[in-house]
Amino acid sequence: MSTRGTITHGLRRKLAALSALAMGAALAVAIPTTASAAAARVDNPYVGAKAYVNPDWSAKAAAEPGGSVIANEPGFVWMDRIAAIQGSAQAMSLREHLNTALRQGANLFQVVIYDLPGRDCAALASNGELGPTELSRYKNEYINPISAILADPAYANLRIVTIIEPDSLPNLVTNAGGSAGSTDACATMKANGNYEKGVGYALHTLGAIPNVYNYVDAAHHGWLGWDSNFVPSAQEFKKAATSEGATVADVTGFIVNTANYSATKEPNFKVTDTVNGTQVRQSKWVDWNYYVDELSFAQALRTELVSQGFASNIGMLIDTARNGWGGTKRPAGPGPQTSVDAYVDGGRVDRRIHPGNWCNQSGAGIGERPTTAPAAGIDAYVWAKPPGESDGNSAPVANDEGKGFDRMCDPTYTGNGRNGNSLTGALPNSPLAGHWFSAQFQELVRNAYPALGGGDGGGSDTQAPTAPTGVTVTAKTSGSVSLSWTASTDNVGVSGYDVFRGGVRVGSTTTTSYTDTGLTAGTTYSYTVKAKDAAGNVSAASAAVSATTSAGGGTGTGSLKVQYKNTDSSPTDNQIRMGLQLVNTGSTSVDLSTVKVRYWFTPEAGSSTFGTACDYAVIGCGNLSLGVKSSGSSAAGASHYLEVSFGSGTLAAGASTGEMQLRLNKSDWSNFNEADDYSRSTNTSYADSTKIGVYVAGALAWGTAP
Secondary structure, three states, rough: OOOOOOOOOOOOOOOHHHHOOOOOHHHOOOOOOOOOOOOOOOOOOOOOOEOOOOOOHHHHHHHOOOOHOOOOOOOOEOHHHHHHHHEEEEEEOHHHHHHHHHHHOOOOOEEEOOOOOOOOOOOHHHOOOOOOOOHHHHHHHHHHHHHHOOOHHHHHOOEEEEOOOOHHHHHHHHHHOOOOOHHHHHHHHHHHHHHHHHHHHHHHHHHOOOOEEEEEOOOOHHHOOOOOHHHHHHHHHHHOOOOOOHHHHHEEEEEOOOOOOOOOOOOOOOOOOEEEEHHHHHHOOOOOOOOOOEEEEHHHEEEEEEOOOOOOEEEEEEEOOOOOOOOOOOOOOOOOOHHHHHHHHHOOOOOOOOOOOOEOOOOOOOOOOOOEEEEEEEEEEOOOOOOOOOOOOOOOOOOOOOOOOHHHHOOOOOOOOOHHOOOOOEOOOOOOOEEEHHHHHHHHHHHOOOOOOOOOOOOOOOOOOOEEEEEEEEEEOOEEEEEEEEEOOOOOEEEEEEEEEEEEEEEEEEOEEEEEEOOOOOOEEEEEEEEEEOOEEEEEOOOOEEOOOOOOOEEOOOOOOEEEEEOOOOOOOOHHHHHHHHEEEEEEEEEEHHHHEEEEEEOOOOOOOOOEEEEEEEOOOEEEEEEEEEOOOOOOOOOOOEEEOOOOOOEOOOOOOOEEEEEEEEOOOOOHHHHHHOOOOOOOEEEOOOEEEEEEEEEEEEOOOO
């Protein structure tokens, strides 16, 4: 039941050949030779980011009919060969791409790391240049040079997002023995361990660069969604992420659907639906899979990965470059309930012959444009595979790129075990993988969903929602602002809202509220909100509302206070330990579910993710929730805080929670230097602490905020 997706990237022309590309005045920005201060590490690198637009791809897209609409969308640069690092007369080098990003004024650069030994053992079209045993070359000639360039101080203010080795680890789970899709090449890579070692080395080496954010490829729902593949895949990812010196702290998140066509959302049926007593899972299309689209798969996989030991704040990316499936053939609603197959086939927006088909799919369209934080646990929708670049050649083509002829790219091929022995659905006359495929690009534009000029791909919905009204600041702290607004209306239906800070989109939500975090204390911000519908129509912006975060040094005046004692005799070990107790000095009880306690500190160097623990609490550790967050404060000793939340209950007037013994550590267990931490004190018996904050319903009620 395993299926696959494939990616490659072809030649990129020199920047000089694209001097006519309109990049605006940003191209006049000088390239710094050093960085005065590295950008602070953030939880989600896409929030508030301006991403790099690859001018090579942009020029090709703009030259195609209708392509100018998307020519300035950001996407990933592919390092698919050792030679790609230094570039050539036909291809920009990695450093040239980075320098161009600086000229554009971008602060986010996206790159695919893709040259493992024995690369893509299940698809000839994307075979690579390194043999199965050439791990040393991969490390020394590929990863190390890339690392040296990315670590250049000139690029320290760029958030650099990597995708680590598409298709590699999933192949070990599904195609390395015992299944209809297995290959000898995959069995070899599983036996020699070089996929795991290579991925681990890449994570460890690139993860040591403070401004690099690593996302590991995790295939797609039509590959790993079965119970026989789902948990084993998460375990395989953990194994690779703890190989060759890597730790889970080197992983920012995972990406699904890389260069594939699986729909982000199937709107017309759910995996839990039944037709005349038959489950959707039993349909021929779903084939007992537990997931029918990428969003549900990504969110569930994230939960499983956390349970396997990855950090609780990992994020997921979904490649939406080619999974729009719009056009006149897009179903308007569910299929008939005459049978489960009729119901699924009549309603599914993914119109491939089989979900195992991956090469240059006929009928596909541009999907959701790159979007920040579109759903819970999803860092962004991204365009990993540049639309218009071929997945593989439909007939044999002699080449010096190591790319073979894969029959899955041949529209006449009747398939294999990986696609249920079905026709491939591939477009004819396709060039080598990564080379420009004009006919495919034009079809992707025609079938885009949401439609590129507005509408729903069938031309029936061109009406935008009304602008949101009543945007109000409902709460604010020194590092966050909470907003709410009155719902917009639409002739079909509002699908969500985008929130803008100073004209830059900082997030999206499907509700009428949003909290913007990671802000600077004592700073005024301006917000607007736009509504959108499923057809891609976007409303005018709401009226702007301003909010000023709580000033550094602001002091709470509520009826709660916190007492602290230092239980950590060493300020330079690998844990921060403390005792806290919350006291109600007022005359009425307090609802503890509204209370949060914040202890501010700095982690110094090392991992940017953390572990927390409650060793003892009078009220029970099970009643406490602990988490570490970036404070957004520039005050000394206060870049992060440990936040303590209470699940339920009340604290009576004059009462105390009693002692809570807490601790935290960095994920890599490196040492702290607590001596300058804002909230730390040296008292070893409980005493009032005015540098630990108590917040009630988001407002500072005790302490002085940094």
